[in-house]
Amino acid sequence: xxxxxxxxxxxxxxxxxxxxxxxxxxxxxxxxxxxxxxxxxxxxxxxxxxxxxxxxxxxxxxxxxxxxxxxxxxxxxxxxxxxxxxxxxxxxxxxxxxxxxxxxxxxxxxxxxxxxxxxxxxxxxxxxxxxxxxxxxxxxxxxxxxxxxxxxxxxxxxxxxxxxxxxxxxxxxxxxxxxxxxxxxxxxx
Amino acid sequence: xxxxxxxxxxxxxxxxxxxxxxxxxxxxxxxxxxxxxxxxxxxxxxxxxxxxxxxxxxxxxxxxxxxxxxxxxxxxxxxxxxxxxxxxxxxxxxxxxxxxxxxxxxxxxxxxxxxxxxxxxxxxxxxxxxxxxxxxxxxxxxxxxxxxxxxxxxxxxxxxxxxxxxxxxxxxxxxxxxxxxxxxxxxxx
Numbered sequence: 001x002x003x004x005x006x007x008x009x010x011x012x013x014x015x016x017x018x019x020x021x022x023x024x025x026x027x028x029x030x031x032x033x034x035x036x037x038x039x040x041x042x043x044x045x046x047x048x049x050x051x052x053x054x055x056x057x058x059x060x061x062x063x064x065x066x067x068x069x070x071x072x073x074x075x076x077x078x079x080x081x082x083x084x085x086x087x088x089x090x091x092x093x094x095x096x097x098x099x100x101x102x103x104x105x106x107x108x109x110x111x112x113x114x115x116x117x118x119x120x121x122x123x124x125x126x127x128x129x130x131x132x133x134x135x136x137x138x139x140x141x142x143x144x145x146x147x148x149x150x151x152x153x154x155x156x157x158x159x160x161x162x163x164x165x166x167x168x169x170x171x172x173x174x175x176x177x178x179x180x181x182x183x184x185x186x187x188x189x
Numbered sequence: 190x191x192x193x194x195x196x197x198x199x200x201x202x203x204x205x206x207x208x209x210x211x212x213x214x215x216x217x218x219x220x221x222x223x224x225x226x227x228x229x230x231x232x233x234x235x236x237x238x239x240x241x242x243x244x245x246x247x248x249x250x251x252x253x254x255x256x257x258x259x260x261x262x263x264x265x266x267x268x269x270x271x272x273x274x275x276x277x278x279x280x281x282x283x284x285x286x287x288x289x290x291x292x293x294x295x296x297x298x299x300x301x302x303x304x305x306x307x308x309x310x311x312x313x314x315x316x317x318x319x320x321x322x323x324x325x326x327x328x329x330x331x332x333x334x335x336x337x338x339x340x341x342x343x344x345x346x347x348x349x350x351x352x353x354x355x356x357x358x359x360x361x362x363x364x365x366x367x368x369x370x371x372x373x374x375x376x377x378x
Contacts, residue, residue: 023299024301024302028266028267028269028298028299028302029264029265029266029299029302030255030258030264030265030266030267031264032255032258032259032263032264032265033262035255036259058247058248058249059247059248059251059267059269060247060251062248062249062251062252062255063251063252063254063255063265063267065252066219066221066224066251066252066255066256067255067256067259069219069221070221070225070256073222074221075218075219075220075221076218076219076221076252077217077218077219078217078219078248078252080217080248109217110212110217110218112213113213113217113218
C-alpha cells in the first residue's frame with residue numbers, strides 16, 4: 001500500500017532495538033481518516049473471502065479492526081491480555097510471549113464469541129516475531145472456526161513471524177513489509 | 190439513548206459485585222453497526238462543541254472512540270496503561286486505581302499528542318467510581334488543552350464517579366445511566 005509506505009517514511013521513526021515508532025498515526029494517536037484507507041485496503045485484499053468476524057488483540061489492534069470491520073459488515077471480537085484469569089471453562093486461553101515487555105501473557109477469548117460456523121479475519125497493527133498472531137491463530141483453531149486470513153498493517157520482514165504464518169498456509173496480507181531499517185534508512189519489500 | 194437501554198436489557202447480564210456485563214456488543218465482542226449509532230449520538234450531544242481531538246484509554250474505549258471520531262472528523266489519542274515506564278520527560282503521567290484488578294496503574298500519554306490548542310472530548314465505555322475518567326481529565330489539564338466534555342456509554346449512577354465529574358463543571362453525557370441493578374432487574378435514570 002503505497003500511501004502507507006509514504007506515511008511510514010514521513011512520520012515513522014526508528015528507535016534502538018529494532019523499534020519502528022508509528023505512534024503519531026497508527027497506535028497511540030490514530031489518524032482515523034487514514035485508518036479508513038487501511039480498512040478499505042484490507043477489504044480489497046480479502047474481497048474474495050467470506051468473512052463473518054474480525055478477531056484482534058488488545059490494545060492497539062482494536063481501533064484498526066473496528067474501522068476495517070465497517071467495510072466487511074461484521075462484528076469485531078478482541079482477545080484480552082488476562083490480568084487475573086478467572087477460568088470457568090467459558091474461555092479459550094493461549095499464551096503469548098511479549099519480547100517488548102519480556103513476559104508471557106495469558107490471552108483469553110470468551111468461547112461464545114467464536115464458533116465453528118465463523119470465518120475469521122485476524123487483524124493487527126504489527127507482525128514481528130509472530131507471537132501475538134500465532135496466539136490468535138491458536139484461539140481460532142481451538143474454536144473450530146475457519147481462518148480466512150490475517151491482515152497486518154506493518155510486517156517486520158527481517159523477523160520471522162511472517163514466514164512462520166505463511167508456512168502454515170495462512171493467507172497473510174501485510175500492507176507494508178519493512179525488510180531493513182536503520183537510523184537513516186528504511187527499505188520496503 | 191433508548192436503543193442502548195433496550196440493548197442492555199436484552200443482552201446485558203448482572204454479575205455478583207455490581208458487575209454489568211455487556212461484552213456481547215460493547216467491550217469484548219463489538220457490534221460495529223450499533224457502535225456507529227453510539228458514535229452518532231455522541232456527535233448529536235456535543236454538536237455545539239468545537240472538538241479537535243478525542244481522548245480515550247486502552248483497551249475497551251479505543252474502538253468506541255475510533256468509530257465516534259468519524260462523526261467528529263478528528264483523530265483519536267489513547268492513554269496507555271504503562272507496563273514499564275520509560276519516562277523521558279516526553280510523557281504526561283497519571284495514576285489510576287483499578288478496583289476490578291485491585292491495583293494502581295501508571296497511565297501515560299505522549300506530550301506531543303495534546304497541546305494547549307486542543308479541544309478534547311473524552312470517550313469511554315464505562316463510568317463507575319470515576320478513577321479512569323478523572324485520570325484522563327488530569328492528563329488533559331496537564332497538557333493545557335480545553336476539556337469540551339466527556340461521553341460515556343454506560344454510567345453506573347449508584348457509584349459516585351458521575352457526580353465527581355459533574356461537580357468539576359465538566360459537560361458529561363452518559364448515554365445510559367443505570368441507577369440500580371440486581372439479578373432480575375435493572376433501573377435506568
